[in-house]
Amino acid sequence: MTHQEQRHVMTQAQLMQCNRRFISPVIFFVLLALQFFTPTVEALIEDERVAEYHARNHTWPPKIDEWNPSTPGWGKLMDRRRMQIEGHVLDSSEKYNGWTSLVYTGLVAPNFTEFGYGLSHAPKHLVDELKNILHEGIAKEERKINQEHKVACIDNDIKGNEPYFINAGGLKGGANRRALMGLLPYAEAWSGKKLTPNNAYGLRVYRNTSNLHMHVDKSNTHVVSIILHVDHDNDEGSEPWPIVIESFDGNTAEVALESGDMLFYESSKCMHGRPRKFKGRFYSSLFTHYYPADWEGDNIVLDTHYRIPPTWNENTHVSNQVEHIKVIETAMTEPTCKDTWCAMNKGTLKFSGPVEVGTYTDASGTHELDMNWEIKTARRNAPSPVPRTDDINHLNVDERLMDIHMDTMSSRNRALSETHTL
Numbered sequence: 001m002t003h004q005e006q007r008h009v010m011t012q013a014q015l016m017q018c019n020r021r022f023i024s025p026v027i028f029f030v031l032l033a034l035q036f037f038t039p040t041v042e043a044l045i046e047d048e049r050v051a052e053y054h055a056r057n058h059t060w061p062p063k064i065d066e067w068n069p070s071t072p073g074w075g076k077l078m079d080r081r082r083m084q085i086e087g088h089v090l091d092s093s094e095k096y097n098g099w100t101s102l103v104y105t106g107l108v109a110p111n112f113t114e115f116g117y118g119l120s121h122a123p124k125h126l127v128d129e130l131k132n133i134l135h136e137g138i139a140k141e142e143r144k145i146n147q148e149h150k151v152a153c154i155d156n157d158i159k160g161n162e163p164y165f166i167n168a169g170g171l172k173g174g175a176n177r178r179a180l181m182g183l184l185p186y187a188e189a190w191s192g193k194k195l196t197p198n199n200a201y202g203l204r205v206y207r208n209t210s211n212l213h214m215h216v217d218k219s220n221t222h223v224v225s226i227i228l229h230v231d232h233d234n235d236e237g238s239e240p241w242p243i244v245i246e247s248f249d250g251n252t253a254e255v256a257l258e259s260g261d262m263l264f265y266e267s268s269k270c271m272h273g274r275p276r277k278f279k280g281r282f283y284s285s286l287f288t289h290y291y292p293a294d295w296e297g298d299n300i301v302l303d304t305h306y307r308i309p310p311t312w313n314e315n316t317h318v319s320n321q322v323e324h325i326k327v328i329e330t331a332m333t334e335p336t337c338k339d340t341w342c343a344m345n346k347g348t349l350k351f352s353g354p355v356e357v358g359t360y361t362d363a364s365g366t367h368e369l370d371m372n373w374e375i376k377t378a379r380r381n382a383p384s385p386v387p388r389t390d391d392i393n394h395l396n397v398d399e400r401l402m403d404i405h406m407d408t409m410s411s412r413n414r415a416l417s418e419t420h421t422l
Contacts, residue, residue, distance in 0.1 A: 050310045060309035067106050073250015078106035084325035086316040094327040099312050101330060104304040105216055109269045112191045112224065112292075115247045116270040118360035119255055119351050120190070120262050120369070122228050126182055127260040129175050130168065130230045134203050134284050137166030148204065153273065153331035157209035166203040168286065176200040180288045183226050183262070187290050189369040190264045190360060191224045192377070195290035198222065202286035203230055206241075206278055214244065214273035214341055215331035219304075220297035222289040225267035229257035230284045238280035244341060244348070245272040249363060252343035256352040257285075264360060271332070275341040 061082060064075035085098040146165040148154075156162050168175040180200035188195050198221040206212075217225065227243065242254035245265055255263055265272060267289065291297065323342050326333045333340040355361055358369050 044305055049305055049308075052306045053308070053310060056306060058307055058309070060311065062107060068109070069111050069248050071249055074106075074248050075250075077246065077250045078102065080322055081106070081325070083316075083322045085327070086314075087322070088324045089327055090315060091327075092313055095313060096308075097329060098325075098327040098332070099308045100304055101216055101327075101332070103307045104219055104301075105269045105271065107307055108300055108304045109219065111248055111266060111269060112193055113248075113264075113266065113362075114364065115249060115253075115362045116266045117245050117247065117253060117255070118190055118264040118362045118367075119257075119353065119355050120186065120264060120360040121353065121355045121357045122183065122260050122262045123357055124260070126175075126179060127228075127230070130179070130203065130228070130286060131259065133168050133175055134166055134205075134230050137203070138205070138282065142166050152329045153213040153215045155211050155213070156207070157277070158207075161207045161209060163204050163206050163210060165201075166205060166284070168203050176202065176286070179228065179286055183228070183288050184290065185371060186262075186369060187224050187226055187264060187288070189371050189373050191266075191292075192373055193224065194293040194374065195224055196293050196295075198289045198291055200286060200288040202228075203284045204287070206283045208278060208280060210274075210278045210283075211276060211340075212274040213328060213331040213333050214246075214271045214275055215329075216269065216271055217267040217289070217330075219268045219301055220295075221291050222267045223269075223291040223295060225265055225290065226262050226288045227257070227265070228262040228286045228288070229259060230286060231259045232283040233281040235281050239278075240352075241274055241276065241278045241280065241283055242350070243272060243274055244276075244344065246270050246343075247349070247363060251349050251363065252341075253349040253351060253363070254344070256350070258353050261353050261355065273331070273341075275333070275344065276339045 061079070064070075064072065064079060067075040067078045081102055085095060085102060089095040089098050142164065146167065148163045148165060150162070154163060168179075169177065177200065180197050184195060184197055232238070232241070240256045242256045243263060245253050245255065245263075247253055247270070257263065323334050324336050326335055334342045336342075338345050349363060351361060355366070358371075359366055360369060361367075
């Protein structure tokens with residue numbers, strides 16, 4: 001390919017039609033990462049990307065307080081991962097995927113909560129409905145017809161024991177949609193953000209010896225998410241199967257879910273998974289995903305690529321400073337450590353229920369979900385009028401009118417969310 005041909009920017013759809021032998025290696029790996037990261041961003045040419053990096057006055061490596069959020073623990077965690085990717089990932093496509101994940105989660109993407117996760121509980125009527133669907137599906141052996149296609153971040157030691165799905169209804173109706181919309185107010189109260197519902201899927205049923213590599217979710221649409229654990233077996237020999245998640249304070253948490261428990265989490269920013277092998281007959285959950293109504297996903301993704309250093313494909317000798325890491329698309333493993341994730345051998349924060357509906361627990365304790373957060377935020381952001389002296393006695397009436405107005409606006413916004421095309 002000539003330099004002039006390399007200057008031409010094509011969309012991903014056009015590029016995927018091209019034969020790989022006509023694309024220079026550096027450009028192809030950037031395109032490959034774009035393909036995994038988002039389906040809507042146009043292809044980048046490396047020299048243009050590097051020029052934009054310098055135009056934005058970026059430097060590398062980031063200082064500890066440049067990581068976002070700028071807590072010492074998060075900075076230390078992200079800087080360790082930077083050294084792992086620089087020194088241990090040799091394949092260029094894997095290396096660039098590692099950089100997109102690190103830069104997005106560690107530098108570019110904002111956080112909305114203090115720790116990035118919270119343990120809560122779902123309304124009983126929804127849990128009961130999903131449990132009935134699950135156990136009816138297991139009895140009908142739906143796994144024979146709803147086997148899940150191969151997912152890069154899921155492994156199983158037993159061939160034929162891959163996860164399968166039990167149909168809980170699509171997004172046009174059924175339990176999936178009821179869960180997506182019914183849990184929306186809880187996700188908004190936890191995150192403090194007005195959210196757009198994107199999708200719900202499940203019921204996914206994991207089986208014996210399954211494990212889910214540590215990974216992050218789609219940055220455009222899976223920003224604030226919920227794992228609603230439906231049920232698991234309690235057969236002899238079964239063991240708890242915690243979800244592992246990295247927290248913004250730099251700690252790693254293990255959260256053991258019981259039936260009806262749900263985990264709020266910032267799913268495209270916090271690395272999460274179930275790296276330990278599952279020991280049991282079945283373990284099933286439903287997943288709901290949302291993104292902020294003002295989310296500029298495409299711009300954030302471009303900012304991510306422009307923040308990756310020009311030296312991304314160079315290898316740095318790190319000796320034994322950090323453990324080996326392997327990149328698998330948007331997932332990562334640390335194969336030299338037990339359970340393929342080193343933090344699980346160094347001490348984790350362990351959480352489990354019971355947790356009441358309308359509350360959540362994180363590293364700082366148990367908190368009420370403020371379902372009126374939107375009204376309070378609007379009040380805080382509203383300009384304060386300067387009353388005339390003769391108006392002071394009427395302020396209480398005005399506040400009641402404000403309550404009525406905000407309740408009406410909240411109801412209208414909720415109706416718009418429920419009619420959003422999914």
